[in-house]
Amino acid sequence: MKRKKENRFERIADKITCWTGSSAAFGIAASVILIWAISGPIFHYSDTWQLVINTGTTIITFLMVFLIQKSQNKDGKAIQLKLNELIAASRYASNRMVDIEDLTELELDVLHKYYAALSAQAEKDNDIHKSHSIDKAQQQEKEKQKSTKP
Template structure:
């Protein structure tokens, strides 16, 4: 566990440093110096290999650091969203941890919420319902009332 914490601390520091203006300026300066050195080394294969190897190694390592940072950020965002869902009296707790669903299951949920949106658009006030069941029930009740016509698209 201690090594994991050490890796996390180091990767967080490197990620912050790599995204700084100083890091960009340093990288830019290295490219300028490399370009100026071209005539000195007669634009040799070795001269080109130096920059290609350096950028490949840095890119390879940064991919893992960026992925680690994105994973951590994604977990934090999911936890914040879960907290909002749990705190909201009208939100469906079924949405907590949906990031573990398959792509096909997420598509089914997307269709569900598209349907909810379609039903809500037929209402005068989109805040009157918070689920497909209640939206459809409200819509049926309104259409059964005398003198109320449903607004179809």
């Protein structure tokens, strides 16, 4: 029963998210604002007149934050799975990159430094098709250390 409710919520959330991103939704929202602004003189720009638009937009914004976040979470997960599949399928990619989104910010910064070094190394190469990876860089570093030892 719970799964059925989750699927129903997900379908409704997807439909609302798609609809609110449409031109029609924007047109309706702009029309509401225009009607509200035009009605100002009729209601003598009263506090109630201002409260109507403030309350309405606040409620809609509050609910949309959660719908947008749900949509972003789903999209982010799908993108990560696609990237994981590409990494797993690539002969030259390091499989250690699968699921790195679970690392801490500090661990990601360390990986970023490795890739910055690989980028610098790639820029020095004349062959733009030459593959570079963390594994290859570590192997080359080990070879350098062995060759420099007396």
